[in-house]
Amino acid sequence: MKRTIDDLAVFGGPAAFLNTVTVGRPSMGDRERFESRMAWVLNNEWLTNSGPLVSEFETAVAEIAGVRHCVATSNATVGLQLAMHAAGVRGEVIMPAMTFAATPHAASWIGLEPVFCDVDPVTGLIDPDDVKRRITERTGAVVGVHLWGQVAPVEELDRLAHDHGLVMLYDAAHALGCTRDDRPAGSFGDAEVFSFHATKVVTSFEGGALVTDDAALAARARSMHNFGLGQGGRVEHVGTNAKMSEASAAMGLTSLDAFAEVCEHNRRNHELYAEELRGVKGLRLHELDLEERSNYQYVIVSVDPAHTGIDRDEIIRVLAAEQVVAKPYFSPPCHLMEPYRTETPQRIESAEWLAAQVVALPTGPGVSAEDIRRICDVLRLVVADGEHVARRLTAARNAPS
Template identity: 35%
Template sequence: MSKTTTFVTQPSLPPLEEFIPYLEKIWENKVLTNCGPFHQQLEEALCNYLGVEHIALFTNGTIALVTALQSLRVTGEVITTPYSFVATSHSLLWNGIKPVFVDIEPDTLNIDPQKIEAAITPQTTAILAVHCYGHPCNVDAIQKIADTYNLKVIYDAAHAFGVKCHCGSVLNHGDLSVLSFHATKVFNTFEGGAIICPDAESKARIDQLKNFGHAGEIDVVAPGINGKLSEFNAALGLLQLEYIDEAIAKRKAIDETYRRRLSAVTGIQCLQDSGELVANYAYFPILVDDSYFLSRDALYDHLKTQGIHPRRYFYPLISEFPMYRGLPSSNPERLPLALNAASQVLCLPIYPDLSLDIVETICRLIAGVR
C-alpha cells in the first residue's frame, strides 16, 4: 500500500473562499470578541440545530467544564469515570473537588449507574458522566440516582454533538451538558466549546462566569474567568453548520464499511451503539481481545508501519496518572472493566475526507495481518 500517512482524525474545514466574507465582516465592524454579532448568531443557530433551549459558547470545552462545576457550586466529592480524556477529571481538580472513580459498563464503556450508587458518601455532591465516543449514558438511571440522593449531574458531552437518545437531544439531560468544538471533534470551530443550559437564569450566571464575573460595566459578582469564544471562531462555526449534515453522512459511510469488513475477523469487536436514535459517528473504536493473532499494541505498531496511525483512546486510564493514582477509588481492583477496555481499545481513523479505499485497506491489514 502507499505509505501516505493517515491519522486517526483530520479537521473538517469548509471551503476557504466561503470563509473570506465572514472575515471581511469582522474587519468591517472591528468586533473581535465580547459576544459580538457572530457569537450571538452562532448561539441561536446551535440552539435550533441541536434542539436545546439555551447555550453558552466558550473558548474551549475544558474551560466550559470548569465553569459548569463552578456555576452549580459543586464541592466535596464527585463520582466520575476513569475511562475518558483527562480534561474530565482535571476540571474537578481545578475546582478543588475530589474525583471518585467507578467502573464502566462492558458493552457501552460508559459509567455504570450501579457502581455510582455504591460509591455515594455524605461528601458526594454530583455525578460527572461522559457520553463516551458519543454513545449516550444510561441517562434515566443516572437521573434516578441523582434525584434519590439530591446530587447534581453534569455530562461531559464532548463527543456527543447532534446525538439524540430516546427523548430527543441527549444534551438536554442532567443539570448541564458540556460540548467541545476542538479541531478533532465532529463539529469544530478551530477551538471552542459550550454549555447547554436548561433555563435563561442558569445561562445568565454562566455568561457572567465566562466573562470574569461581570454583571455590568462596573459590577463583578463572582470570581469568573475569560472563557469567551472569539468572533473568528464563532464565524467559522456558522459556516461549519452548513456542512455538518454532509460531514456526519460521510462518517456514517465509513462506520458502515468498518463494521461490514471487520465483522468476521476473529478477536476484533466493533463497539456497538447504546441505543441512540441519531448518532454522529465521532469515533470508531475496536476492542482487540486475546483470540486475535496479535496483541492490541502489536496491531497498533503494525498499522503505524503501514502509515496508519490509530489511537489508543483511552489508554492509560485517568486513574493511572500520577495526580490520581493515589486516590482510593483508583485501586485497579475497583476498575476491572475499565482496565480491560483500556488494554484492548484501538480507535481507527474516521473523518469526512477519509476515502473508503483507505478504509478498505485498513480493514485488509487488520483481517490479514498474519
C-alpha cells in the first residue's frame, strides 16, 4: 500500500498493478461455448446475411428490451443511422451535448444537423425542458441518450415528441438491461439502438441492434440494413450494409449467457467503490437509482478540484502511471469538439461542467474487490494532498529534460 505521495508511480514509486486494469475490458463469457458456436458456424458455412445465430441473438435482445422487433447491426453508430433513415428523419436532430461522438456523427453522416441540448447536472441525462426550448420548425427528431446505465426521462421525452410530431429515438448504447419505472431500455420512443462494442456490458466484438415495436419501421430497417433489398431480392429502398455477422452473433450470444452474472459482479463492484470513496473530499461517486435495474457497467466519479486541489485530467495521469486506465467519458462535450465547435460556442452549462469533472473507473468481470480497494487507496492518497500532487506534476512537466 502506498503511504506518501513519493510512493506514487508518477513520482517514481512502483506501480500499484503489474498488469493494466482498465475500463472497457470485454465481457466475453465462456470461451468453450464461444468456440463451440464458432465451430458450428464454420461447419455450417453460413457466415452472414441473417444467419441462424444472428436470428437467435435478435430474439434474445428483443426479449431483454421487451419489444417485438430487433434488427442486429454491425455496430450502434450505423444502427442509429439506420433508425433515423428508416424513421424518415429530416432536418435538425436534438440530442444531449454529453454523449459519445457517435451520436452526433450518426446524424451528421447522413446529412442531418445535430442540435445540442443540456443535461441534468446530477444524472447527466438529457434535459427535456432544454429539448423543448430548442425545437424549431426544422426539428425532425430527438435522440435521447441513456447515459451510464441509466434510462433517460422517457415519459417527458416521448410526450414532447408526440405533441410536436417528432420522431423519438434513443441511443441505448449504455443501457442494455436497464429500466425506468420497471420498463426496460429498448421499449421507448419510436426505436432504440443498443451497442455491443467490445467495451459494452454485452459484446459481439463490434455490433449493435435496433429495437422497436413498430413493425413497419422494423421492416424498413431490416431491408435498409441489407442494401434496401426486399421481397424477392428486389431493391426497395436506399440501403446500406449494416448486417451483423454470424461470428459476431456467436460472441454476442456467449456474452449474453454471462450477462446476469456480469451485472451482479458490476453491482457489487459499484457498491464497493461507494464504500471506499464515501466521505472522500471532492470525489463523488455517481449514484444510481436503487429502485431501477442497471447493468452497472459505468463507475462514474466527479472530481471537484475546488475540494481535491487537483483536477480530473491530472488524476487520470496519476492512475495511468499506476497501470489503471480511467476514461473521461465524455470530454469534451460534443458542442465543443470538432467538427461541431463554432467560432463563438454557445454555453451548455451542465454538460460542460460534467464533461470537465467526470471520470469512468474500471469495472467488469476482470476487476476484483482487491483491485478496487487498491485503486481507491491511490485516489484517497492523491486527493488528501491534491494541491501538492498537482504542483509536483506541473514541476515535473516543466523540468528541462
